[in-house]
Amino acid sequence: MDIENRILRRHEYRNSSLIAILQDIQAEYNYLPKGALKKVAEGIDIPFSRVYSAATFFKAFSLKPRGKHLITVCLGTACHVRGGPKIVEQIGRILGVGPGDTTKDQKFTLETVNCLGCCAIGPIMVVDGKYFGEVTPAKIDSILKKYEDNSKKKKVLHDKRG
Ligand code: FES
Numbered sequence: 001m002d003i004e005n006r007i008l009r010r011h012e013y014r015n016s017s018l019i020a021i022l023q024d025i026q027a028e029y030n031y032l033p034k035g036a037l038k039k040v041a042e043g044i045d046i047p048f049s050r051v052y053s054a055a056t057f058f059k060a061f062s063l064k065p066r067g068k069h070l071i072t073v074c075l076g077t078a079c080h081v082r083g084g085p086k087i088v089e090q091i092g093r094i095l096g097v098g099p100g101d102t103t104k105d106q107k108f109t110l111e112t113v114n115c116l117g118c119c120a121i122g123p124i125m126v127v128d129g130k131y132f133g134e135v136t137p138a139k140i141d142s143i144l145k146k147y148e149d150n151s152k153k154k155k156v157l158h159d160k161r162g
Pocket of ligand 1: 074075076077078079080114115116117118119120122124
């Protein structure tokens with residue numbers, strides 16, 4: 001049984017569960033592939049256009065492949081004044097991506113938002129739901145390092161043992 005059918009079955013093919021089904025599909029793929037949307041439309045017997053408009057209406061859904069880690073930088077007024085654009089620039093310098101882009105190795109996706117509701121500690125950067133406040137360009141490198149693949153560290157340990 002494929003991923004889409006497993007999820008549809010879990011939701012008992014109810015068309016009232018459309019948003020929950022899309023959330024589960026996005027959790028599996030990190031985005032909503034077009035083929036999956038078609039299967040959902042067929043599975044719960046509603047027009048593809050309805051599934052597509054739900055997928056495009058909510059900002060939490062993405063129709064483009066996303067990286068393993070989602071970086072969100074706030075560019076609302078308060079964060080903008082406190083240096084939000086410099087944070088975006090610095091991330092771009094380190095990862096080679098602009099807002100809306102995903103790194104070639106599919107590790108990071110960079111997005112911007114307008115106000116996350118905690119302006120007092122801006123500029124704000126969020127990685128996979130974890131908030132970092134009063135971020136400066138100098139802090140970005142160490143924040144991103146926490147999310148890098150640790151396979152290199154494992155290799156070093158292995159080499160030391162071997
Ligand atoms: S403007 Fe960034 S949290 Fe409000």
